[in-house]
Amino acid sequence: MKTKHMTIGVAMADFYGSHPNAWRSEETNPLTYINIDEQIKYAKIAENGGLDYIFMPDRVFLHLGFTGIVNFPIDSIVQLSAIAAHTKHIGLIPTLSTSFNEPYTIARQLRALDLISKGRVGWQVVPSFEPDAFANYGQSVPNSRDKYERLHEVVQITQALWGSWKKEAGEPNQETGVFLNNEYIQPINLQGKYVGARGPLQAPPSPQGQPILVMPAASNSGIQPAGMYADAxxxxxxxxxxxxxxxEIFRSAAEDAGRNADEIKFMTFFTFGLGKTRREALDRRRAMENPEDLPGRLRHLSMLLGVPLSESAVDEPLTSNQLRALQQNPHVNKSTQAIRLAKEGYSPLDIIAHGVLDNTPGVVGTAEDVADYLQEWFEAGAADSFVIIADRLSDALSDFVNQVIPVLQERGLRPENYMGNTLRENMNLDYQLGVDPRILNESDQIK
Ligand SMILES: Cc1cc2nc3c(=O)[nH]c(=O)nc-3n(C[C@H](O)[C@H](O)[C@H](O)COP(=O)(O)O)c2cc1C
Incomplete structure (x- = not known):
């Protein structure tokens, strides 16, 4: 029986880290966003630490982060093909939109990457939502119904194409002179309202059959398709x-679609910064702040605390008047955490150093603090898998694999080695080839 442990992947959206100034640090090569050697270096650090996958969100338009960083500059299929050639175990999860890509192109590109990586690929299936993305394909944003109808068609036809080449077609046999058994490579002849394909696909299945499907917890319209198709x-x-x-919502959606709840793994983002002591972790984060950003950072913090903050007292605990006036802001994440830290006597600079301005939940502290957090979420049934977001990739990723992973291993929450050779094996997901027949009732099926 397989042991139950958490799986862990790393988000590589911009290759610098979630802190707005990560790209300006001395240890960081500012050209990392287009430098594949740097990107391969990070992929190898993650793989040496046994991380299960690299998760690559994507946008198909010029997307600027805080402080003008260009996010998602290089097509992720091309990028991951290069990374695949320099890694052996780590999973590779690019993002492709169902609103702009034809199923034949998706099926073919992802199969190529799955073969190149010997079965380590996933596909984050997104329908896209930003007008800028649609504009690059000469379109405006469709209504949600059309968008999700197209998503259904693209996913089913892509999976059917993957299944159009069965394992039984075999391998080229030099002795018999029979290249393949073509009986097991057959057209699919599917035509929907938006997309279609005749098939068959031009290349055989990978060792994991087909890539795993990851779907975001998007609007309510995304829940039913996720229940049908998502592995994560x-x-x-x-x-x-x-x-x-x-x-629970997605586990129930899987059951509604005729699958088992455990077939859907729930992944969640987690941001972190590490130090040997909590003080060291906070000081490291403080050193990442730039004085010119301070007014904006204080304005943001003051929204969380509900009181004005002065630039002349950033390194002092809040005054008793300020503490009395603290007011939780229900519309801003991490308001509760910021207020708690203020009451504990931390100064505004130290409260910011705790990561309260980060977009995702997380910890700035020691390896044990980070491991405690991940263990608590995992054991509470809040997540099966964590997509870690380093505050600064150039040092935090190696610190995570060298310091946090051993603690998780000691606690029996992480395996000593990769569990298998494919992403499916490492994610504890079954082999799949083609559309899962359990989810197809007459009305959902594309003919
Ligand atoms: C965790 C998460 C990750 C997402 N990643 C992407 C992404 O990489 N690319 C993208 O275009 N959209 C991404 N989205 C957006 C969703 O696919 C979706 O379009 C959005 O939440 C709006 O919902 P709707 O499309 O159902 O209206 C993500 C959403 C969430 C919640």
């Missing part, structure tokens, strides 16, 4: 309670 869900909950609820 990526969510952005802020608290354990929210995450438990969200995970």
């Amino acid at each position: 869900i990526i969510g952005m909950p802020n608290t354990i309670e929210e995450s438990v609820r969200l995970r």
Whole structure:
């Protein structure tokens, strides 16, 4: 029986880290966003630490982060093909939109990457939502119904294409002179309202059959398709309670689609910064702040605390008047955490250093603090898998694999080695080739 442990992947959205100034640090090569050697270096650090996958969100338009960083500059299939050639175990999860890509192109490109990597690929299936993305394909954003109808068609036809070449077609046999048994490579002849394909696909299945499908916890329209197709869900909950609820929603959606709840793994983002002591971790984060950003950072913090903050007292605990006036802001994440830290006597600079301005939940502290957090979420049923977001990739990723992973291993929460050779094996997911027949009732099926 397989042991139950958490799986862990690393988000590589911009290759610098979640802190707005990560790209300006001395240890960081500012050209990392287009430098594949640097990107391969990070992929190898993650793989040496036994991480299960690299998760690559994507946008198909010029997307600027804080402080003008260009996110997603290089087509992720091309990028991951290079990374695949320099790694052996780590999973590779690019993002492709169902609104702009034809199923034949998706099926063919992802099969190529799955073969190149010997079965380590996933596909984050997104329908896209930003007008800028649609504009690059000469379109405006469709209504949700059309968008999700197209998503259904693209996913089913892509999976059918993957299944159009059965394992039984065999391998080229030099002795008999029979290249393949073509009986097992057959057209699919599917035509929907938006897309279609005749098939068959031009290349055989990978060792894991076909890539795993990851779907985001998007609007309500995304829940039913996720229940049908997703092997994993990526969510952005802020608290354990929210995450438990969200995970349950998708587990029930899988059951509604005729599958088992455990077939859907719930992934959640987690940001971190590390130090040998908590003080060291906070000081490291403080050193990442730039004085010119301070006014904006203080304005953001003051929204969380509900009181004005002065630039002349950033390194002092809040005054008793300020403490009395603290007011939780229900519309801003991490308001509760910021207020708690203020009451504990931390100065505004130290409260910011705790990561309260980060977009996702997380910890700035020691390896044990980080391991405690991951263990608590995992054991509460809030997540099966964590997509870690380093505050600064150039040092935090290696610190995570060298310091946090051993603690998790000691606690029996992480295996000593990769569990298998494919992403499916490492994620504890079954082999799949083609559309799962259990999910197809007459009305959902594309003919
Ligand atoms: C955790 C998470 C990750 C997402 N990643 C991407 C992404 O990489 N690319 C993208 O275009 N959209 C991404 N989305 C957006 C969703 O696919 C979706 O379009 C959005 O949440 C709006 O919902 P709707 O499309 O159902 O209206 C993500 C959403 C979430 C919650």
